[in-house]
Amino acid sequence: MRLVVATSNGGKLREIRGLLSDMSLELSTLADFPAIDAPEETGKTFAENARLKARFYAAATGCVVVAEDSGLEVDALDGAPGVESARFGPVDSSYPQKFTLLYDRLRARGMATSPARFVCALALGEGDQILFEARGTIEGRIAPQPAGDGGFGYDPIFFYPPFGCTLAEAGDRKSSVSHRGQAFHQLREYVESSDIRSRFRR
Numbered sequence: 129m130r131l132v133v134a135t136s137n138g139g140k141l142r143e144i145r146g147l148l149s150d151m152s153l154e155l156s157t158l159a160d161f162p163a164i165d166a167p168e169e170t171g172k173t174f175a176e177n178a179r180l181k182a183r184f185y186a187a188a189t190g191c192v193v194v195a196e197d198s199g200l201e202v203d204a205l206d207g208a209p210g211v212e213s214a215r216f217g218p219v220d221s222s223y224p225q226k227f228t229l230l231y232d233r234l235r236a237r238g239m240a241t242s243p244a245r246f247v248c249a250l251a252l253g254e255g256d257q258i259l260f261e262a263r264g265t266i267e268g269r270i271a272p273q274p275a276g277d278g279g280f281g282y283d284p285i286f287f288y289p290p291f292g293c294t295l296a297e298a299g300d301r302k303s304s305v306s307h308r309g310q311a312f313h314q315l316r317e318y319v320e321s322s323d324i325r326s327r328f329r330r
Contacts, residue, residue, distance in 0.1 A: 130154045131319075134185040134195040136166070137214075139280030146303060147312040151319065156191070164188045174198060174211060174249035175261065182253030192259075194315065196250045198307060200282045202270060204242030205233055213282065227274055227285050234270065241270045246286060246295075248307040250315060260318045264310025268295075278302075 129152060133144050136158050145155060158164065167184040171177035174197040181195035199213030209216035209230070217229045234242060245267045252260040266288065274284035276296025283296035288305070295302050303309045 130156060130191060132156045132158075132160075132185060132189055132191045132193045134158060134181050134193050137280075140196070140198075140308070143303065143306075143308055144312060147309060148316065151316065153319070158185070161185075161189055169197070169211070171197070171211065174247050175251070175263065177211060178249040178251040178261070179253070179258055182251035182258060183256055186253035186255055186257075192252065192254045194250060194252050196248055196308065196311065198246065198248035200244060200246055200286065202230065202234075202242050202244045204237055204239050205230070208233075223281060223284075224274070226282070230270070230285070240272060241287075243267070243269050244286065246282075246307040248311045250311040252315065252318070260315065262311040262314035262318075264307040264312075264314075266305055266307045266310075 131153050133141065133155055135141060135144070141157060148155065164185070167180060169177045169180065171180055177197035178195050181197065182193050185195060186193040197211065199210055201207045201210050217226045221229075234240060245265050248264045250262045251258050268286050268288045271285050271287040271294050275294045276284050278299055279296040279302060284294055286295050287293070288295055288298065290305070291298050291301060295306070
């Protein structure tokens with residue numbers, strides 16, 4: 129059974145492969161379709177962007193596609209960076225640069241930390257249809273300073289109280305609680321149901 133994972137983010141791909149590794153799926157990635165350009169992500173929500181990407185890549189590849197959109201919401205910044213998480217800050221800014229900008233904006237509001245959450249919206253598409261959607265969230269807060277060299281993206285500044293550390297310090301425990309882990313667990317349950325498996329045969 130073939131499933132195209134519609135992301136070019138190396139960190140996300142590693143996580144997704146791990147989350148689906150024991151399923152009888154042949155996973156393809158966008159690297160297998162180099163001629164397809166990425167669509168503009170114009171959605172106002174994570175779910176809208178996930179659906180947009182799932183439909184776009186399903187139509188372009190002729191395959192069943194899973195797409196996700198995810199990011200960090202910081203309460204003290206009115207939910208920013210939100211859907212702009214990957215594009216937060218100047219063009220091509222590194223994540224350490226994004227962290228600096230985020231901390232600067234917190235300090236401008238007289239705060240050193242804030243409740244925050246990671247959100248992942250997932251959509252499974254075939255042709256122009258959305259077959260399945262899922263959402264996962266993990267609640268935490270912004271760490272006083274970046275810590276840890278595991279994970280990727282905003283993990284070093286996301287403190288998860290039940291673990292007493294950032295997600296970049298959580299190691300293999302991250303996948304058991306993460307927003308992406310939750311969403312892909314729901315996808316696993318859906319794919320493993322008998323009425324959907326035939327759609328993946330190519």
